[in-house]
């Protein structure tokens with residue numbers, strides 16, 4: 001996994017800023033995996049997308065990740081640390097073929113959902129979205145005819161089909177003492193980190209341009225160590 005230099009981060013941020021969250025996840029996956037044909041990304045299994053984002057995250061920001069979630073019982077904001085290497089332990093290797101997994105369950109032939117599927121159901125309410133997603137991912141069979149037991153089997157089978165798609169873990173709330181399941185939104189976390197890094201970079205450009213009159217491209221092209229050294233000089237002189 002390659003790291004993104006300052007100019008690449010800035011350009012990525014600029015292109016992602018006006019986009020919907022799912023579209024942004026596709027953009028980040030394209031940056032993570034330049035070997036993937038751009039038009040194929042929206043149709044890849046979500047687990048492969050998630051793993052590519054975790055690898056991009058590790059390469060650019062390290063494997064230690066500070067995250068947060070709100071307790072669904074009392075609303076308390078809970079902070080916790082995650083290890084990206086641990087999250088990737090079950091993921092298929094980067095060079096594995098990214099075929100869409102399929103399975104047979106309860107008389108249905110199913111495939112794993114993709115970003116395109118999530119985007120198609122994004123505006124529906126949760127129950128309708130789950131039905132619409134299942135209908136999209138059914139290659140053969142009649143999902144509308146399932147009884148409750150069969151539907152639970154189908155939901156379980158879909159989860160097992162692409163386990164990396166849904167990274168969930170349990171959290172103990174320090175405020176109300178209850179346990180909750182939190183889902184990791186890798187794309188949103190990574191996006192927040194890129195936004196913070198870009199904010200810091202633009203501030204550095206501002207300081208160095210004001211002091212030395214250099215252009216933005218010139219400043220961003222400086223090796224990070226040298227840029228930091230000039231910034232220290234500017235700060236020492238102010």
Ligand SMILES: [Zn+2]
Pocket residue numbers: 071072073074075076173174175176177178
């Ligand atoms: Zn709580």
